[in-house]
């Protein structure tokens with residue numbers, strides 16, 4: 477494969493775009509420029525076509541350029557782009573989400589997951605009158621100041637003790653003492669969580685977690701872990717924030733909360749909700765179980781949430797169309813089936829090639845990494861992965877026209893076919909065999 481046009485454009489981009497990209501996560505050893513995407517395929521400016529399992533970091537649950545979504549966006553945009561007032565489609569979308577998402581009594585739309593996560597933490601503080609929130613190592617809740625600690629670490633030793641982890645800053649530019657705003661813990665350890673929350677109950681406004689840990693590995697919650705969070709939050713008057721930016725519309729129409737049957741106080745949806753158009757939703761209970769006002773504080777303007785572009789017509793149209801197609805075509809059983817089939821085939825290929833490939837996840841999204849471990853349960857566990865080997869694996873698949881997220885995550889879309897799954901498994905198998913004999 478040759479990438480000469482991308483190389484030239486990258487050179488040009490670096491003169492005007494910081495780092496040549498629009499998001500930190502797009503930096504790569506081989507930055508590519510893309511020209512078009514259709515169904516399960518994406519094409520770069522050099523004419524190379526890739527079978528795509530990145531789905532633009534998750535949003536493209538219907539694949540690239542879904543015709544119903546594009547048509548809805550076009551039709552609704554022709555009537556105007558942004559009314560700075562209410563409109564029927566926004567209401568219809570809210571009513572639909574209210575019907576689908578267990579905790580969605582009241583909601584507000586924003587543009588990104590980061591904004592909605594930020595609002596959720598502000599709201600939890602206002603509701604409880606407490607200041608700290610508890611988050612888990614290696615989870616990602618956007619790039620804003622309040623959650624830019626505990627995201628990653630250079631190595632396992634840097635994380636410190638499990639009971640009292642180091643508060644590792646992800647970026648320069650954070651205010652002094654921001655570490656005091658949060659408690660960080662390893663995920664999936666209910667006993668440790670119970671002890672910590674009991675000791676700090678008077679300070680903790682919220683516990684925030686991904687439903688499935690997808691930003692490092694693809695790690696399901698241990699049985700009882702999410703319920704344990706629910707119980708602790710009820711016991712101590714803490715707001716349970718479920719970050720469904722990845723799990724929302726991916727595990728099913730009601731997200732991880734429906735899938736695992738755990739109703740949080742607040743939840744954030746984004747990504748797969750609108751096929752790549754900018755919209756997210758913060759939804760939650762009007763009041764906490766004990767009667768304290770929650771979303772009601774936004775309703776009354778006591779907690780501020782705003783945004784010029786919120787509920788813009790193209791994004792709302794895209795979300796409505798995406799939800800309609802997901803429902804009408806009953807997409808989720810197929811995502812699980814195709815994902816499971818690809819996971820099985822990758823395991824089989826790794827066995828044949830004698831490669832220690834751990835394939836972990838649920839189907840609609842899963843992770844591949846090289847380790848002798850048979851299960852990874854938290855961020856600390858992910859240091860058992862051989863990162864150099866993974867990056868070789870991903871790079872070699874890419875050279876053969878198979879695109880997977882650099883950290884080893886695969887997303888399945890409704891546009892993927894069984895033939896795509898076979899093609900992906902064959903390419904991965906070829907690379908694994910080659911690696912085995914190297």
Ligand SMILES: Cc1ncc(COP(=O)(O)O)c(C=O)c1O
Pocket residue numbers: 587588589590591593616617618619686691719720721722746747
């Ligand atoms: C779980 C989770 N929360 C929040 C975000 C932030 O969303 P956005 O990139 O739309 O700001 C992401 C993005 O990857 C995410 O995976």
